[in-house]
Amino acid sequence: MPDVSGLPEPPGAHHVVLYDSDAQFLAAALPFARAGLAAREPVFIATGPGNASLLRRHLGQDAGQVDFADARTWYHSPAKTLLAYHDKACAAPGGSRVVGEAVWSGRNEDQAREWTRYEALLNLALLATGAKHLCPYDTRVLPEMVLRAARLTHPGLAAGADYWSNPAYVDPEQFSAACDTAPLPARPRRAQARAFHGNEDLAGLRDFTNRRARAAGLPPTRIDNLLICVDEAAANTVRHGAGHGTCWIWTTRTEVLCEISDPKGTLNAAIVGYLPPSVSQLNGRGMWIIRQLCDSVDIRTDHRGSRVRLHLDRDPDVTPPGTAPPA
Structure with a gap:
């Protein structure tokens, strides 16, 4: 292994590298990974096949000490990926390294916004863990919206083996709150609705949800997930909101969507439910x-109350983070 003792260490936990060539990608990712191996830290790389192949080739025999995952399966759900990285960091208290290149191709504007929020909240997930993340962004193919968000969500910048603080960095909670100012796409007219009033109506709401989910062709495990989530959101409305609300369900080619509205409720959605609640924490478990x-x-949340819109993919074969096939 080459001597990396003289390489500068990243001053913080989360750095972005904007690259426009294979050489620029390697100039940052290779010494970052090698420094982790030299320090006997776990090194995890989740990127596309092309960049993974580049790193494997240049790491040589050391590539066998690195855990690789295909970014196309690892970066499936922002909340699940956030948890997966949080758990990886906590499992290596002595420090760990991640080269993580999120997938942006094929995302619509709303999905891309949630992944930029993920990048912001990753800073909170890594606090006090000793983990270091390097996030490559390919400026040749990524839209300006994504690149602009990258400059706001990473407290550190990187180029080659050089690292410095990012003056454009925005507080994660502030950034996440700004994500919630974007209007949601309107519910389609075909959406089917059911009102609920108090706890006595929740059984009927579950039955309504179950029938609509079955009609949409969701597999049983996905239906169970949806029933739990609708129950949690509606029960929160009953206990802490207006005591009543409405549930809408509709489908697209790829998703089943369910929205629970509370005409009086308010939710601080900036960070609630994104990070695992502590054992002593009483609130936030439902959203988690x-x-x-x-x-x-x-x-x-606005003057009309709050809305919780749930998205479940209709494809039951998507591989969740942490179970990506070997590269």
């Missing part, structure tokens, strides 16, 4: 469960 069981969740 919802975010882990759904593929994505949108929350909006």
Whole structure:
């Protein structure tokens, strides 16, 4: 292994490298990974096949000491990927290294926004863990919206083996709150609705949800997930909101969507439910469960109350983070 003792260490936990060539990618990712191996830290790399192949080739025999995952399966759900990285960091208290290149191709604007939020909240997930993340962004192919968000969500910048603080960095909670100012796409007219009033109506709401999910062709495990999430969101409305609300369900070619509205409720959605609640924490468990069981969740609060919109993919064969096939 080459001597990396003289390489500068990243001053913080989360750095972005903007690259426009294979050489620039390697100039940052290779010494970062080698420094981790030299320090006997776990090194995890989740990137596309092309960049993974580059790193394997240049790491040589040392590539066998690195855990590789295909970014196309690792970066499936923002909340699940956030948890996976949080758990990896906590499992290596002596420090760990990640080269993580999120997938942006094929994301619509709403999905891309949630992944930029993930990058912001990753800073909170890594606090006091000793983990270091290097996030490559390919400026040749990524849209300006994604590149602009990258400059706001990473406290550190990197180029080659050089690291410095990012003056454009925005506080994660502030950035996440700004994500919730974007309007949600309107519910389609075909969406089917059911009102609920108090706890006595929740059984009927579950039956309504179950029938619609079955009609949409969701597999049984996905239906169970949706029922749990609808129950949690509606029960929160009953206990802490207006005591009543409405549930809408509709489908697209790829998703089943379910929205629970509370005409009086308010939710601080900036960070709630994204990070694992502590054992002593009483609140936030419902939203934590919802975010882990759904593929994505949108929350909006305004003068009309709050809305929790649940997204479940109709494809049952998507591989979740942590179970990506060997590269």
